[in-house]
Amino acid sequence: MNSFQEFITKINDYKHHALLLVSKQFENAEFPPAQFYTLIKEICGIALYQNNDVSVFEMAAQHHDIFIADRHRKILRIEDLEKIKDLVLYQPSEAKRRLFFIENCERMNANSANALLKALEEPHAKSIFILTTRNLNLVLPTIASRCQKVFIHFDEIKQTSILDTVSLSDFNLIKAQIDSFHTSLSYINNSLHEKQTKTINSHSLKTAIEISEKLAKEYSAQILQDLIVFATNERLKKDASFLNIAKSILVTISDWKNSEMMNPSTQLWLSRIFISYQLN
Structure with missing residues (x-):
């Protein structure tokens, strides 16, 4: 199992266009904001402006080269992911790679997964998908089979009160x-x-x-x-x-x-x- 630091150090060694990050820590905690900031910087080559009043996820979602699926919806609907099929056709305008981030991807049902499958099957050279899950067995096989699995551990995650x-x-x-x-x-x-x-x-x-x-x-x-x-x-x-x-x-x-x-x-x-x- 990789620590986040090991993962981010080797990020350029991953040639697959879709990475599925698996960690039990996602069951009780979100993706750590500080590490997400680092992820964007290393993958996209973008250093987001940091504002204590706005989360890094909200900041990233405003960037035209970054797509973040709704992080709070219990079930991701097809309309939540449909935008991907158009975005993936275009080169990033500023970032070195366009990022598609889907947290807790087990929230997808068969319909919403179909909105993602074509993009995963015919990836753009300058696009990368980062999906996360707490349990690989909960992810639809059609999605999991198209991603490279990375088992990861965050030393930085603390138990949330x-x-x-x-x-x-x-x-x-x-x-x-x-x-x-x-x-x-x-x-x-x-x-x-x-x-x-x-x-x-x-x-x-x-x-x-x-x-x-x-x-x-x-x-x-x-x-x-x-x-x-x-x-x-x-x-x-x-x-x-x-x-x-x-x-x-x-x-x-x-x-x-x-x-x-x-x-x-x-x-x-x-x-x-x-x-x-x-x-x-």
């Missing part, structure tokens, strides 16, 4: 929901002989679904799982009697983790977590 990744307002929304859980699922409620306090009304239900839908679109399942567990633990520190409900929340999280690959709709699981408990 949940609160660094999720905005404080969204964290507070989740925590408020969990703090309001008073009784558990009906079958747990009956088994524990707990008194039901209040049935969820339509407004509470609508709010829970809206919040869960918003969060599911913006954050990965892993982050949301960890955040809910974190907030549950915070409640337990203040209220030991919350233990029984906390156990049922953790059971739901466990079911969620086991089923995520079978049911990709995180929003449904978030709704289940929010509305499976009677609210105060």
Whole structure:
């Protein structure tokens, strides 16, 4: 496995027009901004202007010789990649090579992958594709087979704090929901002989679904799982009697983790977590 520094030192030795960077570190962290800056400098010969108010990815996306696929969309659509087929026909205007960067390329489905395949099959001499993934097995075989695989490790990546990744307002929304859980699922409620306090009304239900839908679109399942567990633990520190409900929340999280690959709709699981408990 190459370190990023080893990879970047040998970047000109890679003659393939498409490199697929594989690292488990991409599961919990984005491509490090400082290393992305170096990547552009070495591959494209461009030193981007650095601005603390704008990320290097946003800066790069504004350059006419650099294409960056949407970095936040859970599933890349065909329209997200369709622009590539036109860009790849032209020589770069400033860079020594035109860069196409697709982070977490396992987000492509068969339709969006088709928008990329022709460009990969008939590359322009002055174009290079950099794709990343956390797991090679998740990448469509038609894409993986057209790329040179590079297993890479970033010494510079630090474990990202949940609160660094999720905005404080969204964290507070989740925590408020969990703090309001008073009784558990009906079958747990009956088994524990707990008194039901209040049935969820339509407004509470609508709010829970809206919040869960918003969060599911913006954050990965892993982050949301960890955040809910974190907030549950915070409640337990203040209220030991919350233990029984906390156990049922953790059971739901466990079911969620086991089923995520079978049911990709995180929003449904978030709704289940929010509305499976009677609210105060």
